[in-house]
Every structure is written in C-alpha cells, then in structure tokens.
Amino acid sequence: MTNSIEIKNLDLSFGAVKVLQDLNLNIGTGEFLVLLGSSGCGKSTLLNCIAGLLEVTDGQIFIKGKNVTWAEPSERGIGMVFQSYALYPQMTVKGNLSFGLKNARVPKAEIEKRVARAAEILQIEALLDRKPGALSGGQRQRVAIGRALVRDVDVFLFDEPLSNLDAKLRVDLRVELKRLHNQLQNTMVYVTHDQVEAMTLADRIAVMKGGKIMQLGTPDEIYNQPRNLYVADFIGSPSMNFLEGNLEGGAFMVDDMTLPMTGYDFAAPQTADRPAIIGIRPEHVVTGELVRNAPLQFEADVDLVEPMGSDTLVYAKLGQHSFRIRMDGQARVHAGEALAIGIDPARASLFDKATEDRL
Amino acid sequence: MANSDTMAAPAALAAGPRGPKPKRRMTRGNIMVYGTLFIFALYYALPLYVMVVTSLKGMPEIRMGNIFAPPMEVTFEPWVKAWSQACTGINCDGLSRGFWNSVRILIPSLILSVAVASVNGYALSMWKFKGSEVFFGILMIGAFIPYQVMLYPIVILLREAGLYGSLTGLVLVHVAFGMPINTLLFRNYFASIPEELFKAARVDGAGFWAIFFKIMLPMSLPIFVVSLIIQVTGIWNDFLFGASFTGPDLYPMTVQLNNIVNSVQGVKEYNVNMAATLLTGLVPLTIYFVSGKLFVRGIAAGAVKG
Amino acid sequence: MALSEATDAGQAGPTKKPTRLFKNMASKIAALPMVFTALVIFVGGTVWTIVYSFTGSGLLPRLKWVGLDQYERLWNSRKWLVSIENLAIYGICSLILTLVIGFTLAALLDRKVRGEGALRTIFLYPFALSFIVTGLIWQWILNPDLGLQSVVRGMGWEAFTFDPLNNSSLVMFGLLIAGLWQGTGLIMCIMLAGLRGIDEDIWKAARVDGIGTVKTYIRVIIPMMRPVFVTSLVLIGSGIVKLYDLVVAQTSGGPGLSSQVPAMYVMTAMFGGQNLGQGFAASTMMLVSVVIILVPWAILEFGGKKRG
Numbered sequence: 001m002t003n004s005i006e007i008k009n010l011d012l013s014f015g016a017v018k019v020l021q022d023l024n025l026n027i028g029t030g031e032f033l034v035l036l037g038s039s040g041c042g043k044s045t046l047l048n049c050i051a052g053l054l055e056v057t058d059g060q061i062f063i064k065g066k067n068v069t070w071a072e073p074s075e076r077g078i079g080m081v082f083q084s085y086a087l088y089p090q091m092t093v094k095g096n097l098s099f100g101l102k103n104a105r106v107p108k109a110e111i112e113k114r115v116a117r118a119a120e121i122l123q124i125e126a127l128l129d130r131k132p133g134a135l136s137g138g139q140r141q142r143v144a145i146g147r148a149l150v151r152d153v154d155v156f157l158f159d160e161p162l163s164n165l166d167a168k169l170r171v172d173l174r175v176e177l178k179r180l181h182n183q184l185q186n187t188m189v190y191v192t193h194d195q196v197e198a199m200t201l202a203d204r205i206a207v208m209k210g211g212k213i214m215q216l217g218t219p220d221e222i223y224n225q226p227r228n229l230y231v232a233d234f235i236g237s238p239s240m241n242f243l244e245g246n247l248e249g250g251a252f253m254v255d256d257m258t259l260p261m262t263g264y265d266f267a268a269p270q271t272a273d274r275p276a277i278i279g280i281r282p283e284h285v286v287t288g289e290l291v292r293n294a295p296l297q298f299e300a301d302v303d304l305v306e307p308m309g310s311d312t313l314v315y316a317k318l319g320q321h322s323f324r325i326r327m328d329g330q331a332r333v334h335a336g337e338a339l340a341i342g343i344d345p346a347r348a349s350l351f352d353k354a355t356e357d358r359l
Numbered sequence: 360m361a362n363s364d365t366m367a368a369p370a371a372l373a374a375g376p377r378g379p380k381p382k383r384r385m386t387r388g389n390i391m392v393y394g395t396l397f398i399f400a401l402y403y404a405l406p407l408y409v410m411v412v413t414s415l416k417g418m419p420e421i422r423m424g425n426i427f428a429p430p431m432e433v434t435f436e437p438w439v440k441a442w443s444q445a446c447t448g449i450n451c452d453g454l455s456r457g458f459w460n461s462v463r464i465l466i467p468s469l470i471l472s473v474a475v476a477s478v479n480g481y482a483l484s485m486w487k488f489k490g491s492e493v494f495f496g497i498l499m500i501g502a503f504i505p506y507q508v509m510l511y512p513i514v515i516l517l518r519e520a521g522l523y524g525s526l527t528g529l530v531l532v533h534v535a536f537g538m539p540i541n542t543l544l545f546r547n548y549f550a551s552i553p554e555e556l557f558k559a560a561r562v563d564g565a566g567f568w569a570i571f572f573k574i575m576l577p578m579s580l581p582i583f584v585v586s587l588i589i590q591v592t593g594i595w596n597d598f599l600f601g602a603s604f605t606g607p608d609l610y611p612m613t614v615q616l617n618n619i620v621n622s623v624q625g626v627k628e629y630n631v632n633m634a635a636t637l638l639t640g641l642v643p644l645t646i647y648f649v650s651g652k653l654f655v656r657g658i659a660a661g662a663v664k665g
Numbered sequence: 666m667a668l669s670e671a672t673d674a675g676q677a678g679p680t681k682k683p684t685r686l687f688k689n690m691a692s693k694i695a696a697l698p699m700v701f702t703a704l705v706i707f708v709g710g711t712v713w714t715i716v717y718s719f720t721g722s723g724l725l726p727r728l729k730w731v732g733l734d735q736y737e738r739l740w741n742s743r744k745w746l747v748s749i750e751n752l753a754i755y756g757i758c759s760l761i762l763t764l765v766i767g768f769t770l771a772a773l774l775d776r777k778v779r780g781e782g783a784l785r786t787i788f789l790y791p792f793a794l795s796f797i798v799t800g801l802i803w804q805w806i807l808n809p810d811l812g813l814q815s816v817v818r819g820m821g822w823e824a825f826t827f828d829p830l831n832n833s834s835l836v837m838f839g840l841l842i843a844g845l846w847q848g849t850g851l852i853m854c855i856m857l858a859g860l861r862g863i864d865e866d867i868w869k870a871a872r873v874d875g876i877g878t879v880k881t882y883i884r885v886i887i888p889m890m891r892p893v894f895v896t897s898l899v900l901i902g903s904g905i906v907k908l909y910d911l912v913v914a915q916t917s918g919g920p921g922l923s924s925q926v927p928a929m930y931v932m933t934a935m936f937g938g939q940n941l942g943q944g945f946a947a948s949t950m951m952l953v954s955v956v957i958i959l960v961p962w963a964i965l966e967f968g969g970k971k972r973g
Contacts, residue, residue, distance in 0.1 A: 538702050
C-alpha cells in the first residue's frame, strides 16, 4: 500500500505550549484512519495541520508524495468536512458546492457536472436550490460532505462531523459514511472523540493524548491489545477493570489471590517479576454455566445492579476491589448476592505499573 | 413583588389553597414605580416638547407667555428663517449652509470609516499577524485620550498635507477617530462568526478579499447598520473637530448653530433659535427613532470592553 | 485564536520557503490605515504634544526647552485652577447621579412595567443629540425671564428663584442638569442590559429565601453587576474629562470664569491665545487625569485575568 499522507517529525506549539510533539504518521492510500482522543489531545490540531489551516512549527507533511508543508489549503488536494457543517449561509446548496470550484476557475460545464454527480451520490438533488437555513442537520452535513466531494480529491478530512447530530441520525450517517468510503475508495482522515465511531469506521485508529500518538492500530488491536494503560482505559465502555498487584513467576498476585497467566501472550518471552496492573474488560468476565470452563474462577459479592435492557451492568466486590461485570440483559442478579465469575487470562491485559506499558 | 406575596400569605394559611383570589397588584410599591418613571419621563421628554412649541410660536407670544404652553397661533416662520435667513457674523443665509456642509462631511466620512473599520475588524479577527493585537490595543487606548491632546499635531499633519481647512481633512479626522469604536464593533462581530466557516472558505481556495466580500459581507449587514448609526450620530453631532479644522464657510451644522444662537449681536429670537436647534437635532433624532433596537445595540457594543 | 499567524522569516526553519514573509500580506496591507492611525495620530500625536509641553511655544511650536515652566504657569493660573475646581464639582456630582439615576431607571424598567419600550425610547433619545443641541435647549429652558423660573413665578409663587446659568456658584449645576439629561439614558441602557443578563433563578432563589426586593438589589444584584458598573464608571469618567461642547453652547464658560473647564482652557490657549505651550501643558494634564482613571481600571480588568 502506498502512502497517501506522510507526516514527519511534526511539531506545533502555541507560544510555550507544545500541542504536537515529534509526530510521525503514515496514512495509506484508500485508508480510513480515525484520530481518536479526548478533547485537548491534539487530534483536531493535527487534522488542521494536514489541511494547512494551522502553520506547523517544525516537521513536514507530504500528500501523495508532494511536500505540502507550506502550501495553501486549497492547493493540497484535500476536502474537509466540519463539525458545525460550516455552510455559507447566504448561498444556496448549489452555491455552497460550487464555491470552491469557482475560486479554482473550473469551467462552468465541469462545475455543473461535478455538482450533479455529488448531489446524486449524496441524494441531495432536490435540495440544490435551498439555503442551508432551510435544511435539517443531517441534510446540512450531506451538503458539507458534498462540498468535499465536488473537489474531486483523494483525501477527505473530517473534523468530528457527526457530533452535532442527534443520536439516531448519527448512527444513520455513520453507516452512510462507511458506504461512501467503500464506494469512493479515497483516503479519509476522521477526527472523533466517540470510540464507537472510531471502532466502526476505521481501518486503523490512532489514539492520541497530549499531542502524541499513544497507539496506532486496527480497531481489533486497539481493543484487544491496548499498548498501554491509557489506551486500555480510554477504549471500551464500561471501561476496563484494573487491579494493582505484582507479577511473580508468570502469575499475577493481588492481595491473597493468585492469577496464573497461562495463555497470556506476553510481549517479551521472559518477563521479569515486577509491580504490575491487570486489566480485565467487564464483558470478558463470564458468569453462570460458562464459569465452569473458565481457567480462573472466583466468587464476587454483588454491590449494585444497573439493568440496561440489552445487557446488565453489575458492580461487584472481588476481595476489597470493586469490579464491573457485564452480563446479558436477562440476567437476574440482586445486590447482596454472591456471584460466581470466570476469567480467562488470555483475554486480559497486563501493564507494567511504573511505565504503564503493556507486558 | 416579594412584599405583596408575603402579605397575602396569612389568609391562605387557614384553609389551604382557598380564600379570595389575590388582588392584582396596584400596591404602594407599584405606584412608586410608575410615579418615579413618570417624573423622569417628564424630565427627559419636556425639553423636546418645549423646543417644538417654542419653534412654532411668534416672538410676541413667547415674550408674554409660558414656555410650556402650546402655541396659540402656529407659525412656521421661525423654521423658514432658521433655515434660510439666520445670521452668523456676516453670513445671513441661514442654517442651510451648515446643513449642506454637514452632509458633504458626513457621506464620505461614513463610507470611508465603515469601509476601513470593517476591513480592520475582519483582519483583526481572522487574519491576525504579528503585532496586529498591539495596534488594536493602541487604537482602543487612543479612544480614551482627550481629543485636545492630539488636536494640534493633527493641525500640523493636515497643513503639511495641504488639507488644513478643507472638508477632506475633516473627513480624514472623522475616519481616524471613528476607527476605535467601529473596529471594535466589527472585530467582535467577526470573532463571533464560527471559525470553521472561515476554514471551509480557505479550503475552498478563497483568499483575504474573496472571503471578505463573498462570505463575510453578506452575513454582516446588521452590524454595518449599527456601525452606520454610530457614525451618523457621532459625525453629525461633532463640534470640536468641525470648529478646529474648518473655516467659517465650511463649518458643519453644529458649529453654525452655536454661532447663530450664541451670537451677541441683535435681538434674540428664541423661536428661530429653537427651530434651528431642532433642525440640527433632526438628523440624529430621525436615525434614533427609525433604528430603534439597532441604536441600542450600537450603544451596547460601544460599552463592551475591548 | 490566531488562525493564520504569520511568522517572521527570521525564526523560520530551513525547510521554510522564502515566500513566508509575504504570507498574510493582504491582511497587512489592509491594516495600513489602522497602523497609521494608531502609530502616527494616536501615539505620535500624544508624544508630540507631551514633548512640546516642555517648550516655550507661543504662536508657533518651537523646540525651545523651558523645562517645567509651562506647568508652573499653568498651576499658578487662576483660570486653570477654577477650571479644575469646576470640573471636580461637575465630575463628582455627574458620576454619582448618573450611576444612581441610571441604575434606578434600569431597575424600575426591569420590574416588567407596562410601556417599557416607550419609556426606554424617551429616556434614551437625548443621547442621540449633540452637546451643542443639549446646551442650547437647556439654556432656553433655564432662561430666567422666559423659562422655568418665570413659569413658576407666573403660577403665583413670586419668590421662586431658579437661575443657575447666571449665578456663578450654581452654574455648574445648571450644566449638570443638561449633562445628566443627555447622558443618563446611555448608562440606564447599559445597566438594563446588565440586569437582563442576570439569571432569573437568582430572583427565584431570593424569593424562596424571603429576601425583599430592595435588599435583593443591594445584597445580590449590585455585587453581581460589578463589571457593568466598572464599564459605566469608565465611560462616565472619560466623558467628564472631555466636557467642552456643552459648556460652549450653554454658558460659554460664564458668567465670568465660573463655568470654565480644562478643555476650554486648552482650546483658548491653543487657538485663541496664541499660547501653544500652555495649551500643550494643559492638555497633557487632561491626559494625566485620564490615565489616573484608566490605569486602576485596566489593572482591575486585565491584570487580574492574567493571573487567574
């Protein structure tokens, strides 16, 4: 796979504040890459750097092999979709779609053709003569996507495009966006703080924190093999259970419990003993019939039950530690009861307590 | 409000939510409120009324009568006289000369100052460059410097440029001194426009002027009106600059009005004076009564700290 | 936030293209009138006047240094001292009364009274008028022979005397009546905006707690409106220092010297008396007084924010 976007040693500071630090990232042609992180992590800043809307302090950006570090946004061969849609309120939908092409002095016939094609793909033909004020949120976002589409570029940049929509519409548009990507096969860089969007849309996810990429990998890798404590904690809802203890001779010791890590895929073949943290996802804890087959079995005391329809979240005590367990929606558990649970070390994650890196 | 509610409480205590319906509050408190407002309304409104009635009376009626009394015999003679015959020194062609001077000052000043201020505000909010905030800061501080401090250096500047005593010179002075408040107004307005709209336009390949004319201008008509209102009233009402930078032939209306009314020669014709005063106040008053809420918005914008 | 802060070529990295310097050029060119106004007129003009206030300029500005002579002469001039005293009387009264009347009217209008729109229009319209018009109207109303005084006397109250414009100890109050008439509407408007900005729930909470209306205003609302009061104070203060047109129109500084104000002293010295040095020194003193008003405000407003 050739690289569509290459980012080399990118630095960006506002005064003394370093927003991005020595950031390297290669995005393949046709790849859907999601930049994921909580607010202030630098994900939108990075996207704005790629778009040329922010001047980088140091480093270089290549798009399709061309150094565009200092190029104007319009010269970079990108299209961009914004969170607030950013449609020009006084222009019709058609005016919005063709504004960039007019600035680029594209011939009129060509503009017509491209607008018609984008409108067809996004099914907004009927709206072409309306003003943005007369459109619904979902329609506006389609037009915003259309504005990127008519530019006929290989790279699409999305800055939290769905966060202003209500929950149901967000799901619909998410599906449509994925379909659009399958159809167009162009490179998409997508910024979001919503992990569901990230997991469902991405070919690869870059989890960011403090201007650095914490982990770059497929959704599967990010979910199953988080490279450090931050990623482990950030991904998954409800979030992972963490227990602090010690790794001793291939087993994890916490208080009076011993968890032999048989089947766990250590990063290094010989991992020395050290203080460590084990992470277990609430949905990876088994109950009921399945406990018998689990490598490790414990008894937990149910503290609080949150039935959520599709599943049930149980807050339990394991020894002195609070522990979240996700059971199916039909589970009948009550506070005060004892609950047999099973854990498979192969699905757990172990982190060095000092470095917070995966072991 | 709170007082009358607590007074009604004991009655309700006995039998739960029953008893007489609480009376519509025409209480002592309300009388106080409306009474005070009425007295102040008189203070503000009476002078305008006095001006109007005086300007419609003949001099004999004024000499014997009551300034608050409506005219027994309405005459428009004072208005005609104020407009076309009132004297300032040697000139006896009335206020009309000052009116047309003011118009000739006002229109170019308006166009220039609103154009400059809107571009300033746009550059300051969306295309900041190194030092742009410093210049803006100086501009804001400059708004508080007493004009007398800068008056003489401006005389020298205008003289050097060959503009001293001309309307062009006065126009430039109005543009310069209207700049702080109007730049602030436009800067705050443009800063409130979502930044993403500006980004989208840049991705679409629009530059400084294209974004200004095609995206920002069509969106900001109300703020242009506010700025125009500020400038019309400010420039029309100016006395200091008009008196300092122009000569008797080019005096704006306010200066001429003052010279007519406060001239020591001749018999005082109060009705003509009031007609002249009213004529001078007519332009800003019209703007005020027509623009309504936008005028208030202009004032509020002026009050916002930079 | 700066969207496109152009960096100087000096700190550019090696990969930067040489055209960096011209980045954002349109913006820089467009800002030239502002830069000229800020640097040449505001800074240049002010510095020029201050510098020449230390010279013996008479009919024409000359760089003949006389040290603090002009200031010494200024503070020994009876006319200047009277001007300062007059402005102090006018200023203090105007400041207090404008705030009190402005707030009272705003608070009354905020009580959901009927005809609020009409009342607001009446309170504010004088602000649209110039000081010249204001001065001339009130000169007429306060005319002793035909104005307010004669009307009251005509109603049978023969001993009634109200002739501030011809009484040297009252003339500043005659100006004050006109100044308040013109300017209180603005402050009312700002105060009303401030009151409207206060959360309705504050009033509900005060009512639930059984705090009376007046007490709520004094204890809760006014402290919350501190920024509005500060803004008003600055506006009123800088307006007072500039007081000139109103005096010219209403009293021409008379009777005698009794309504002279500093701005008038400056204008006479510069354009009437061919005594430029005095004019520069006096206007520099006006500037100093503005600085005295503004600096505490600036520290209060901006100094605190940076630390917090």
